[in-house]
Amino acid sequence: MSWHSVIGQERIKKILQRSFATGKISHAYLFHGPEGTGKDAAAIAFAKLLNCEQPIDGNSCDTCSGCRRISSLQHPNVQFIVPMPVGKNEKEGDDPFKNLDQEAISEYRQAFGRKSENPYYRISLSKANTIKINSIRELRKSINLARAERGKKVIIISGADKMNDNAANSLLKTLEEPTPNTVLILTTSNHDKLLPTIISRCQMVRFELLREEEIKKGLMEKNNTNEEQQAILISKMANGSFQRALELTGTDLVSQREEMIDLLRSILARSPSIWMKEIEDFLGPKDRYNVVRSLMLLNLWVRDALMLQNENGDAIINLDQRKPLDKFITHFHQAELTSVIYAIERAIALVEKNIYLSLVLLNLAFDIRQFILRR
Numbered sequence: 001m002s003w004h005s006v007i008g009q010e011r012i013k014k015i016l017q018r019s020f021a022t023g024k025i026s027h028a029y030l031f032h033g034p035e036g037t038g039k040d041a042a043a044i045a046f047a048k049l050l051n052c053e054q055p056i057d058g059n060s061c062d063t064c065s066g067c068r069r070i071s072s073l074q075h076p077n078v079q080f081i082v083p084m085p086v087g088k089n090e091k092e093g094d095d096p097f098k099n100l101d102q103e104a105i106s107e108y109r110q111a112f113g114r115k116s117e118n119p120y121y122r123i124s125l126s127k128a129n130t131i132k133i134n135s136i137r138e139l140r141k142s143i144n145l146a147r148a149e150r151g152k153k154v155i156i157i158s159g160a161d162k163m164n165d166n167a168a169n170s171l172l173k174t175l176e177e178p179t180p181n182t183v184l185i186l187t188t189s190n191h192d193k194l195l196p197t198i199i200s201r202c203q204m205v206r207f208e209l210l211r212e213e214e215i216k217k218g219l220m221e222k223n224n225t226n227e228e229q230q231a232i233l234i235s236k237m238a239n240g241s242f243q244r245a246l247e248l249t250g251t252d253l254v255s256q257r258e259e260m261i262d263l264l265r266s267i268l269a270r271s272p273s274i275w276m277k278e279i280e281d282f283l284g285p286k287d288r289y290n291v292v293r294s295l296m297l298l299n300l301w302v303r304d305a306l307m308l309q310n311e312n313g314d315a316i317i318n319l320d321q322r323k324p325l326d327k328f329i330t331h332f333h334q335a336e337l338t339s340v341i342y343a344i345e346r347a348i349a350l351v352e353k354n355i356y357l358s359l360v361l362l363n364l365a366f367d368i369r370q371f372i373l374r375r
């Protein structure tokens with residue numbers, strides 16, 4: 001069923017299903033809330049429901065030709081508008097595609113292909129910083145055209161805060177004169193950047209951060225991973241965003257965690273000349289993003305050790321690490337693990353601030369020794 005492609009957000013699904021059932025559908029919605037929480041995914045699912053030939057209990061069938069064409073983002077009733085590059089010598093009133101070169105067009109097609117496979121994919125085209133006035137003009141034209149298809153016309157403006165002033169003013173005119181059978185859905189994670197006059201004409205629908213449990217379930221159900229431990233680690237690191245969770249599925253977090261635990265053991269047991277070299281080797285091929293991820297994994301592991309130290313073993317996240325964690329806290333029973341966690345968090349902030357990586361990790365290593373070995 002179509003809502004199946006939207007992770008969590010049960011409250012919003014109910015609101016939209018109810019308005020479908022009662023026929024009280026707004027002519028404009030503003031889906032707002034943090035990045036990666038499913039605003040575009042919900043907009044596509046809602047467009048499907050509004051155009052499905054045989055909806056059942058507030059769900060689209062996912063099999064009729066309408067559903068299938070919307071899934072592949074190729075239904076004439078559904079338009080999906082994103083920031084696009086400005087073509088060479090493009091003038092106001094031109095078709096938004098007319099002056100684009102071949103490369104830009106194929107990038108656009110590819111991005112839409114990926115979006116149709118994964119509604120959580122974020123389309124970000126090169127040199128595309130704003131939603132062009134010509135895209136909005138085009139949508140106004142298409143609203144006014146006689147509809148060949150049954151169902152409702154749905155126009156999704158993704159990243160609506162990226163409209164430039166001209167585009168926003170042009171959209172405002174459309175919002176002021178609603179057309180029957182047309183639904184506009186604006187999605188944004190920065191709704192405070194929209195004109196208040198636009199906001200006041202839309203029904204606001206607020207998306208919340210996803211719960212860890214929902215992210216984990218979503219990952220397992222969609223076969224993004226079938227390793228439960230990997231899904232748990234991702235859900236802890238995704239900060240409520242399924243988009244971020246999907247980005248993390250590409251990395252083997254379990255091995256990355258092992259690498260960090262080995263490094264931790266070495267820092268605690270061996271002489272500085274050895275682990276200093278190991279830190280350099282560890283950093284070797286990694287970018288900042290990667291180092292942050294490793295530090296987050298280490299932090300989750302130390303957090304679990306703290307849980308065990310406080311006799312709260314039910315709360316551990318690294319379920320497969322129960323034995324090594326037990327051994328660790330038996331061996332280092334006097335460790336000040338809260339201080340270690342703060343030190344790792346500080347290190348993460350410094351890595352993100354572009355401070356020299358080796359320096360940050362060496363300082364962290366000395367902090368860890370001090371707080372765990374207590375000397």
Ligand SMILES: [Zn+2]
Nearest residue numbers: 052061064067
């Ligand atoms: Zn259908």
